[in-house]
Amino acid sequence: MNPIDASRLWTPAGWQRDRRLHVATDGRIGSTEHAGGGEAWVVPGIANLHSHAFQRAMAGLAERRGDATHGDPANDSFWTWRETMYRFAARIGPESLHAIACQLYVEMLEAGYTSVCEFHYLHHAPDGQTYAEAATMSHALIAAARDTGIRLTLLPVLYMTGGFDGRELSPRQRRFGHRVDAYLHLLDTLAEDSGDAVRIGVALHSLRAVPPRAMAEVLAAIPPAMPVHVHIAEQVAEVDECVAVRGARPVQWLLDNAAVDWRWTLVHATHLDDAEVQGIAGSGATVAICPTTEANLGDGLFPLRAYLDAGGAWGIGSDSHVSVSPVEELRWLEYGQRLQARQRNIAASGDGASVGDTLLAGVIASAQHATGHATGALVDGAFADAVVLDTGAPAFAGLHERDAIDRWVFNGNRNLVRDVLVGGVRVVEGGRHRDRDAIAARFGATMGELLRD
């Protein structure tokens, strides 16, 4: 494959000059040498740690006061949003899921995401019946990743109960549900798809949707290095219910009842006490923070500074896809902290440290554990998943190494990604995905059908 010539190559230790990355046929960096030439400023591709692909199609459709709330915003919350989401999900089958996911993955790639963890719970037909091929919806996502060139971690979701009390799934939730044996069978089926382009992991929907015994059974049955993701502590109501039913806050309960380690990704983990902050950080698990979705849903702010001080690992996810941009996630992760603390430059790691460099280093460090892929830092043996910044853009005028990442993250609104490579293959060039127009046309037709009155 063609080598990647970097006039500047970003690494967590700083920028290197004049590096040539040789890419092997398997898409990994075979060797790196000092070589002049080129003008590309190259940074690692970003891992998107949390995605519900189908929700891309409802972005902008739930930004109105629900009639049920009677004008009182105190009644308009995550839980009313979830009702809208359930109604929308009920229209989506494998064809439309594929069309939506292709559009989403094109947008991710153009924004600089080179891999995505798909937290996939839309398993069955809208009426709740299992498809003849149980993995039909999973395969729609795998096909979308293959067709667009993004690296995928498919996380089929185990979803069993409608609440901490163990109640049955509601009619709308039935298409999400599995018994443990059927779930493990789905994992077995999907193992055949596993390779360099796709890794399979486990997703526990949440503590309220997975009883303790089922969680233990699944964790005992899966291969030892398989990634495990779980929604946790996103909502205050969820924390309160967990305390009432299981006698502990959700993160504390999980730390006490599972061998949480580097294989684990805790999604959101918004509402933490000090012991939980220390507990996650000490476990080696990654927190997947989803700033734009957590803002859209009014979840709250992750305790970033305390968690960084504890040495915790973290990454970002675009989750509901109201935004599809690592820039907006990282910018507002930092800004949320500033608004709360009434201070600036919260995430920066020390005197003179750039916020952008610190944030990018955090995201890169967690990518391999959270995705299960050899992605993240651009080092020999890792996949050549890389972004070339659009250094010709006005936002980079008068560029210096010291502020390049800050300018990417904290400067204006144009997309500053020029080219994107996944496994050394240039899937985005000049800011455009190679199949942008065809995929957008199919997405448009699908949306027209989904939203017909």
Next chain:
Amino acid sequence: MNPIDASRLWTPAGWQRDRRLHVATDGRIGSTEHAGGGEAWVVPGIANLHSHAFQRAMAGLAERRGDATHGDPANDSFWTWRETMYRFAARIGPESLHAIACQLYVEMLEAGYTSVCEFHYLHHAPDGQTYAEAATMSHALIAAARDTGIRLTLLPVLYMTGGFDGRELSPRQRRFGHRVDAYLHLLDTLAEDSGDAVRIGVALHSLRAVPPRAMAEVLAAIPPAMPVHVHIAEQVAEVDECVAVRGARPVQWLLDNAAVDWRWTLVHATHLDDAEVQGIAGSGATVAICPTTEANLGDGLFPLRAYLDAGGAWGIGSDSHVSVSPVEELRWLEYGQRLQARQRNIAASGDGASVGDTLLAGVIASAQHATGHATGALVDGAFADAVVLDTGAPAFAGLHERDAIDRWVFNGNRNLVRDVLVGGVRVVEGGRHRDRDAIAARFGATMGELLRD
């Protein structure tokens, strides 16, 4: 001039179908008729109520922990940012200001801003000496507005003291300063530039920079309908100092000591008590909220819901230009409220109301008072300042009137502005300003000089 054919025309009362806007030679809408044809979804251009143009050039350059803060974020604040800004401002003269402002105004127009209020305090030479032509820097901004086609409200800033105690300006602040007579003379000089493209207003930098007697003198001397803008209550330290020295919180002091009415725009007004919320709303003044800058600087969150309930007028400003997008301002104005309240859809005006429509209606309603121009709603007699949405973009797939503005504001990261007209002249077409490349090239050269080590 060519008429504007709107398949859909957004008005605060809802979308109208098949409207033809006839534009007179002075750029105003002469008449509107029902006429078929066209596919354009037309919304009013957005007024940007607060801009310090030169700060566009330092976006991304202050996102690092200051050495002086010794790694303690509690020491990194608005006030350390201000030191960086002062050092940067010291390099900027009329040529570079013109180049930077042209780039900024191109970005504003491409984002859907059709007018801008320039809160301009960089009056004198870097050494503090008055230019031979005292209005040299003001004229650089007027030229940039003319050269790019944006409608300008130039607000020369009165800046006299370095604090509430009346201390002299520091050496770095001297180029901002005027005595009252020289300031009024500058206003007189600039009156010659006033017309349909440019309106002149007054800016009082802040209560800490303008002694009470000087404020009263200026307000007594200016024409009765001239806009008056003032920075107020952005920082807690400023509120505390005002209470200590003047015996009242800044907004309360202003309401008690000036005839605050619809001519007034209060910039930020972040830190308000209940009486101040009611006081501003009852006065008819506009609050210019600057969500991205207020987040970048860690200022805090404006009490939006209480202010809307009180019937207050408000608009948005991009201020320091870390972001240049009405979408990011409006999206995060709403999101900040959601994060604080842990609820959704805060700004929506009632049952079933769209957040996007409510926010857009707010911005449109304040435009004329705050800018002094007949801009805002697209009605007969108002300027034909309009935006055509890029309804062919994937973000609008399956579009309905009910969610069009929500999709513009709350859906993804691509610029969804296709064409922009100012006074009926199409200055942006297909997302690109007519002089984008030439202006970017000149900006790039200017930045190279400004940032040379």
